[in-house]
Amino acid sequence: AVLLDAADTEQKHLKQRQDVGSQLDQEITAIAAQRKALEQRWAQFEAQGELLTMEIVAVNAQRKELEAQRLQIDRQQQVLDAMLERAHSLYRRNPESANPDPAQDARTRAIQDEDFVYTENSLMVDNSQLDEMRGGFSIGDGLDVSFGFSQVGAVNGVEQFSNSFSVDSMSSGFSNVDMSNMNSVILQNGTGNFVSASVIDSLADSFGNIIQNTLNDQVISTTTTFDISLHNMPGTLQGLAGEQALQDSLGAF
Secondary structure (H helix, E strand, O other), X not given: OHHHHHHHHHHHHHHHHHHHHHHHHHHHHHHHHXXXXXXXXXXXXXXXXXXXXXXXXXXXXXXXHHHHHHHHHHHHHHHHHHHHHHHHHHHHHOHHHHOOOOOXXXXXXXXXOOOOEEEOOOOOOOHHHHHHHOOOOOOEOXXXXXXXXXXXXXXXXXXXXXXXXXXXXXXXXXXXXXXXXXXXXEEEEOOOOOOOHHHHHHXXXXXXXXXXXXXXXXXXXXXXXXXXXXXXXXXXXXXXXXXXXXXXXXXXX
């Protein structure tokens, strides 16, 4: 009987140890899973760190590029300031150019404004020559001017019509400009509006707009926008700076 009791006790102890071992195995498995998850998160952090490093390098490169552009703009501004100062000094040296002799013929007396001088007996440019010149200008060294024109009409904030055209290079003139989007518009708001046939005929060769309204408390607006762009300005500034330097050197002799 004593031996049987000892065997039962030993069997119970063995069972307890087996249960403890099974519990330890489960805890070890959970710890291994947590370790694997931590390793994956560490790998993600390393990848994010590399990405942040690349972004920092890109931002530094952009900053250097912007600083170089700013330096170039400052130099161009200095060149422009020098040119303006040179022009002002020439103007101060020749003040009589702004005060024509009052004894000169009244027909040839200059009508002057701040920037240009016009004469009353100037010859009108021939239409064919004007057609070749119309549109813009190019002063060489690659500098070119382009512009766009748009006209929008709205009633109570709702757009009713839009006309527009653009000239990519004014140096080529208006000979190849597509004017198909520039149409005459007759906008009638409300009832009882009337436009005579003669008015319609007068709009045939133009892109004028007529707005008629018979209603009260209406908000009617037309907006005309001109967009003007200068291209290859740095190259032109360098050329002008070179010409200025040549003039200064010749003026020293």
